[in-house]
Amino acid sequence: MSHLPSTLVHSYLRKAIEWVQEYLSTGGVPLHLFLKNKFRRHVSSGGHFPQLGSRDRRYISALLYDYFRLGKSFSGRSLEDRMLISFLICEQEPALLIQELRPEWLPAVAFASPLERAAWFADFRAEDIFPWASELSAGVDAQAYAVSYLRQPNVFIRIRSGHEDKFAVLPDPIARMGRHTLVAPAAIDLRRWLHAREGVDYVVQDWASQQVMEWLLDELPAGKAGSSHLWTVWDCCAGSGGKSLFLADHLPMQQLVVTDIRASILTNLRQRFRLAGIRKYRSAVIDVTQAEATDKILGSKRFDLIIADVPCSGSGTWARTPEQLHFFTPEQLQDFHNRQISIVKQACRYLRPGGYLAYITCSVFRQENEDVADEIRQMGLTYVNGILITGYPAGGDSMFMALFRAS
Numbered sequence: 154m155s156h157l158p159s160t161l162v163h164s165y166l167r168k169a170i171e172w173v174q175e176y177l178s179t180g181g182v183p184l185h186l187f188l189k190n191k192f193r194r195h196v197s198s199g200g201h202f203p204q205l206g207s208r209d210r211r212y213i214s215a216l217l218y219d220y221f222r223l224g225k226s227f228s229g230r231s232l233e234d235r236m237l238i239s240f241l242i243c244e245q246e247p248a249l250l251i252q253e254l255r256p257e258w259l260p261a262v263a264f265a266s267p268l269e270r271a272a273w274f275a276d277f278r279a280e281d282i283f284p285w286a287s288e289l290s291a292g293v294d295a296q297a298y299a300v301s302y303l304r305q306p307n308v309f310i311r312i313r314s315g316h317e318d319k320f321a322v323l324p325d326p327i328a329r330m331g332r333h334t335l336v337a338p339a340a341i342d343l344r345r346w347l348h349a350r351e352g353v354d355y356v357v358q359d360w361a362s363q364q365v366m367e368w369l370l371d372e373l374p375a376g377k378a379g380s381s382h383l384w385t386v387w388d389c390c391a392g393s394g395g396k397s398l399f400l401a402d403h404l405p406m407q408q409l410v411v412t413d414i415r416a417s418i419l420t421n422l423r424q425r426f427r428l429a430g431i432r433k434y435r436s437a438v439i440d441v442t443q444a445e446a447t448d449k450i451l452g453s454k455r456f457d458l459i460i461a462d463v464p465c466s467g468s469g470t471w472a473r474t475p476e477q478l479h480f481f482t483p484e485q486l487q488d489f490h491n492r493q494i495s496i497v498k499q500a501c502r503y504l505r506p507g508g509y510l511a512y513i514t515c516s517v518f519r520q521e522n523e524d525v526a527d528e529i530r531q532m533g534l535t536y537v538n539g540i541l542i543t544g545y546p547a548g549g550d551s552m553f554m555a556l557f558r559a560s
């Protein structure tokens with residue numbers, strides 16, 4: 154791509170500004186859904202793209218996503234300036250657009266890293282991107298975490314045990330991080346590059362998510378040599394089953410129960426389990442905070458291990474959904490905290506004596522991590538160990554886990 158007509162460049166910017174203004178005033182839906190809807194409904198209004206082609210969509214999407222990557226920085230600038238600064242900082246090849254719209258900024262394009270490009274602007278302060286550093290969990294490097302927003306995160310693959318031979322030779326854009334973990338640049342079309350089946354030979358699972366589950370296996374007696382115990386497991390906020398799929402691949406289980414408050418996400422889970430060849434499990438829609446309804450379904454069942462991968466701010470994954478930086482207010486943390494406590498309080502009634510509770514979030518906020526862990530201790534469970542995986546140096550998510558044991 155060596156040339157972009159000037160009229161087209163201006164139309165991209167106009168469209169992106171129009172849509173970002175609309176999104177800022179309505180919010181509500183994730184940005185990717187907003188854009189999907191917009192692209193579908195886009196009707197020519199006499200502009201320069203009667204139909205939006207894939208290049209048009211790419212530019213407009215990048216302008217919107219990058220705009221949110223700046224978080225609260227450059228707040229003294231106009232919307233147009235912020236959009237173009239963010240494009241310059243975050244895109245690998247921003248020169249065509251910048252040359253047309255802000256040629257005086259071209260010297261900044263010469264820098265390779267987003268941080269260097271950002272620092273070219275005198276009014277940049279990394280701490281403005283994410284201004285809630287005092288709320289972070291211990292172990293999160295506030296500056297590195299803030300700067301991680303400036304780059305689209307990577308895609309991570311978990312190779313399923315027994316399928317390793319399919320990945321003996323890797324094509325160029327895909328690299329190995331471990332025996333079972335591969336990393337690829339964002340927006341890669343995995344089907345084009347891998348001669349392996351998604352869901353069968355591999356699953357897309359973030360590095361931090363794989364790391365916390367491996368850590369869990371090491372902490373549990375199941376990870377120790379000579380253990381032949383068959384585990385009974387309840388994944389009480391199972392979502393589309395990322396954690397359960399990992400366990401089904403690695404933990405000898407007698408029983409696996411997966412539940413979620415949303416029926417639709419369980420449909421997704423069942424499809425993934427079917428592909429993965431996992432048939433021995435029970436699934437049910439349960440709102441764990443509702444004791445009576447939960448009792449009706451689980452009855453007198455008691456579990457060796459309960460996975461509580463609770464709903465949270467998702468701040469450990471916000472580099473994938475940077476619009477959340479704009480809509481977040483610290484007051485929301487108390488609501489998340491309360492919901493997390495009520496889920497755990499109800500869930501741990503189903504632990505058998507000596508059973509384990511794995512409390513998990515993809516949050517970097519203390520109020521959802523250490524503070525909830527402290528309250529779980531006060532519920533009478535024994536704290537075994539905890540871990541915070543900070544994925545930002547590897548272009549991945551961050552995740553917290555605290556492991557408890559019932560007496």
Ligand SMILES: C[S@@+](CC[C@H](N)C(=O)[O-])C[C@H]1O[C@@H](n2cnc3c(N)ncnc32)[C@H](O)[C@@H]1O
Nearest residue numbers: 390391392393394395396413414440441462464
């Ligand atoms: C972080 S996601 C789980 C991700 C999943 N464990 C995975 O690895 O793919 C949290 C899940 O909790 C579910 N959830 C929220 N409130 C709930 C409740 N009261 N009872 C049960 N599930 C709930 C949400 O629907 C969501 O799917």
